[in-house]
Amino acid sequence: LDLLGYFKNVVVIKNEEKAARINLEPAKEELISKFSKLNPLYFGNIQFLICFAVANNIMCFYAIDSSSKMLVPLSTDFYLYDLKAQYTSVKICINIVHILKTMITKNAFSAKVIPLSKSLDFGHSTITFFEDHVEKVVLESELYGLEKDCKRVDTLKDMYELAKGSDRKGPGRYTVKLKTCGLERLPENEEKTQVMMCSLLTGLKTLHEKDFVHHNIHSSNIIYDSNNSQDYEYVLVDFEHGGKINEKFDSLLTDWDDGTCDENNTYTTLSDMYQLGKLLEWLNMVSSDDGKDFISKKKKRC
Secondary structure, eight states, X not given: OOEEEEETTEEEEEEEEESSGGGHXXXXXXXXXXXXXXXXXXXXXXXXXXXXXXXXXXXXEEEEETTTTEEEESSOOEETTSHHHHHHHHHHHHHHHHHHHHHHHTTOSOSSOOXXXXXXXXXXXXXXXXXXXXXXXXXXXXXXXXXOOTHHHHHHHHHHHHTTEEEEEEXXXXXXXXXXXXXXXXXXXXXHHHHHHHHHHHHHHHHHHTTEEOSOOSGGGEEEOTTSOGGGOEEEOOOTTOEETTEEOSSOOTTOOTTTSOTTSEEOHHHHHHHHHHHHHHHTOOOSHHHHHHHHHHHTTO
16 A cells, blocks of 8 residues: 655655565665656655655665655665564654654745645546546536436547547546646747647647537636647646537537527537637737737637
């Protein structure tokens, strides 16, 4: 059983545990490999992390140095069947607590950090960031907000496969696992807005070519991921309201208006473009004539 210790959502201690004594080295290697995957964009600039490796009854404490990505031993190997080793390991734990207490008094922990492997509750869904992927769990009642149809899950599965993700359905919940991990970060000028639009249009083109539409394009459904290619740093997420082209609706989503669907109350690919135009207008970052013309055309559904 692996352990994560937190203070104010910041991971302050971590361990890797193996059942067999011969697997101490693999446990140490996993500590390094998982630490190396932590992106500073979401988890902060971690200088070091206190950790320990356990293999059956062998235990050793370390600090992971972020600059060298190496384990710095804080103790020798303890054989926990020995009473003295048990006492010494407890003493080290107490010393670690003292160190953390000192850091707390000096406000060394950032208040703006995403907790590793801890679920963030957004009411209708939860999102959990892991070392190399993000997992979203949506309530089934929210999932079926547009159509009471079991085909909905098949549609979402196909959409998330396009986004290089996977899904599974459980009692009352729908879970999505995606490799893309990012944060809300809107562009601060027109040049960055062009980069964002290139990313979004590429993603929408992929969806539209497979007869899917997003339905819910707005700022909080766009994330910035520095791990992506420089030309595609922005990613369109949250497909739970997505569906097939040319679906008809009796009611509108929150961000829809009279111009979203066509005259037959049908949502088309042009509806996604219309929402994109509204987003650009809301951002208010476009001042060039070409940019304004682009927004005008999108809002005219062309």
